[in-house]
Amino acid sequence: xxxxxxxxxxxxxxxxxxxxxxxxxxxxxxxxxxxxxxxxxxxxxxxxxxxxxxxxxxxxxxxxxxxxxxxxxxxxxxxxxxxxxxxxxxxxxxxxxxxxxxxxxxxxxxxxxxxxxxxxxxxxxxxxxxxxxxxxxxxxxxxxxxxxxxxxxxxxxxxxxxxxxx
Amino acid sequence: xxxxxxxxxxxxxxxxxxxxxxxxxxxxxxxxxxxxxxxxxxxxxxxxxxxxxxxxxxxxxxxxxxxxxxxxxxxxxxxxxxxxxxxxxxxxxxxxxxxxxxxxxxxxxxxxxxxxxxxxxxxxxxxxxxxxxxxxxxxxxxxxxxxxxxxxxxxxxxxxxxxxxx
Numbered sequence: 084x085x086x087x088x089x090x091x092x093x094x095x096x097x098x099x100x101x102x103x104x105x106x107x108x109x110x111x112x113x114x115x116x117x118x119x120x121x122x123x124x125x126x127x128x129x130x131x132x133x134x135x136x137x138x139x140x141x142x143x144x145x146x147x148x149x150x151x152x153x154x155x156x157x158x159x160x161x162x163x164x165x166x167x168x169x170x171x172x173x174x175x176x177x178x179x180x181x182x183x184x185x186x187x188x189x190x191x192x193x194x195x196x197x198x199x200x201x202x203x204x205x206x207x208x209x210x211x212x213x214x215x216x217x218x219x220x221x222x223x224x225x226x227x228x229x230x231x232x233x234x235x236x237x238x239x240x241x242x243x244x245x246x247x248x249x
Numbered sequence: 250x251x252x253x254x255x256x257x258x259x260x261x262x263x264x265x266x267x268x269x270x271x272x273x274x275x276x277x278x279x280x281x282x283x284x285x286x287x288x289x290x291x292x293x294x295x296x297x298x299x300x301x302x303x304x305x306x307x308x309x310x311x312x313x314x315x316x317x318x319x320x321x322x323x324x325x326x327x328x329x330x331x332x333x334x335x336x337x338x339x340x341x342x343x344x345x346x347x348x349x350x351x352x353x354x355x356x357x358x359x360x361x362x363x364x365x366x367x368x369x370x371x372x373x374x375x376x377x378x379x380x381x382x383x384x385x386x387x388x389x390x391x392x393x394x395x396x397x398x399x400x401x402x403x404x405x406x407x408x409x410x411x412x413x414x415x
Contacts, residue, residue, distance in 0.1 A: 088306070090367055091284025093359045095307040096324040097401070099265040100352035102344075118257025124415035130383075133415070140254070141261040142323060150410050155357050155403035157308060157324030158262040163352060176350035178268075182342035184396070185351030186266035186329060191321050193259045201256055230350070235263070237321035244316050249290035249299070 098136065098159040099188055101230055105169035106135060108227040109162055113137050116205055117190065117232075119160065122146050123153040131166040139190065160188065175228040187223065187231035195222065195236035202234075218243060264302065264325040265354055267396055271335035272301060274393040275328055279303050282371055283356065283398075285326065288312055289319040297332040305356065326354065341394040353389065353397035361388065361402035368400075384409065 103109040113119040119137040126133045136153045137160045138146075146152055153159070165173075178185035192198040199213050199222050210223035210231055220243050222234040269275045279285040285303040292299045302319045303326045304312075312318055319325070331339075344351035358364040365379050365388050376389035376397055386409050388400040 088284065090363075091306050091358075093307040094284055094305040094364075095357045096265075096305050096326060097355045097357045097403075099262075099354050100399075102349055102352055118254065118260055125410055125413040126415045127413055139260040139262050140257050141259040150406035150414070151403045154355075154401050154406045160262060161352075161355070174348075176342075176344065176348035178342065178344060178351050182340075182348075183268055184342035184394070185344050186268055186327075188265050189263045189320075189327070191261045191263045192257075197256075228350070233266075235320050237263075237317045240316040240320045244291055247291040247293055248316070249292045 095155065095157055097154055097156060098161040100161040100163055101188075101226075101228070102175055103162045103164050103168075103228050104173050104175060105227070106133065106162065106164045107169070109164075110135065112207075112227050113160065113162075116202065116207060120146075122156070122159065123150060133164045133166070135162040135164070136160070137162065141191075175230070177229045177231060179231060187233045189233040189235060191235050191237050193236065195220065195234055195239070198234060261321065261323055263320055263322055264327040266327040266329055267354075267392075267394070268341055269328045269330050269334075269394050270339050270341060271393065272299065272328065272330045273335070275330075276301065278373075278393050279326065279328075282368065282373060286312075288322070288325065289316060299330045299332070301328040301330070302326070303328065307357075341396070343395045343397060345397060353399045355399040355401060357401055357403050359402065361386065361400055361405070364400060 118140045121135060122138050123136040202224055208225040210225055213222050220239045224232050226232055284306045287301060288304050289302040368390055374391040376391055379388050386405045390398050392398055
């Protein structure tokens with residue numbers, strides 16, 4: 084058996100895929116509210132679905148329009164839209180109620196107070212606001228399908244969580 | 250309203266959180282099979298859960314042991330273990346059967362044939378093998394909880410998918 088330390092040297096976690104009901108509202112949210120850029124869109128006419136690959140603005144690199152680029156970047160979001168779901172009764176499952184599984188994606192921001200104030204101003208739904216609960220310096224917002232997005236400011240995390248380090 | 254292009258300049262997608270039943274089997278899988286490194290572990294004694302932050306080997310950076318580091322890295326995996334679930338009838342929901350939502354995480358590898366051969370050798374479960382289905386150069390493996398992990402070789406993706414580009 085090949086040792087993991089050589090066989091897996093260049094493995095990269097590229098994207099997380101979430102199904103969405105309505106690309107218009109999801110793209111507005113991820114692009115206008117969170118500032119993500121659309122790197123690639125793929126349309127599968129025969130199977131009637133589209134894929135949207137989105138990247139936060141803090142991931143600085145020079146997209147060259149290739150799919151090799153899109154599929155080699157760390158930390159992208161892939162949204163899958165099955166055509167027609169925006170017009171039927173499709174509702175996505177966030178994974179945070181029974182049956183549980185997936186929990187959230189996490190967005191690091193340089194100034195969480197400013198970020199959350201802007202989200203409030205834009206009418207974003209919160210699962211947990213700053214100051215609520217035990218972890219007062221972490222927030223959770225909801226995307227248009229109800230998926231949870233954790234919002235953290237990395238510079239606050241040692242102060243908040245160091246006592247839990249194993 | 251602040252413009253997204255300045256307000257969101259340094260936003261980064263840091264991690265994707267998945268709940269797990271049994272940390273022993275999940276850590277063995279992500280560390281031994283996929284080669285991920287454990288960056289941070291947090292234990293919440295009162296609430297009886299632990300968090301494991303894992304990073305693939307292709308994400309080269311110098312971890313300094315701080316949580317500021319862990320919470321600012323792109324493309325990490327966070328595994329949440331509620332204590333005791335390894336001994337009860339807890340089963341995680343992959344999101345790929347009703348009710349649907351989350352789909353998969355995606356791992357880019359430099360040589361997908363070699364990667365999949367090694368996975369077979371190690372007894373990894375496949376959702377879709379290379380050569381099966383319409384997308385013959387993509388595979389899906391299953392983690393110990395049944396979450397789907399897409400395996401792609403970025404250099405093959407333009408040849409495979411360029412005709413679907415919007």
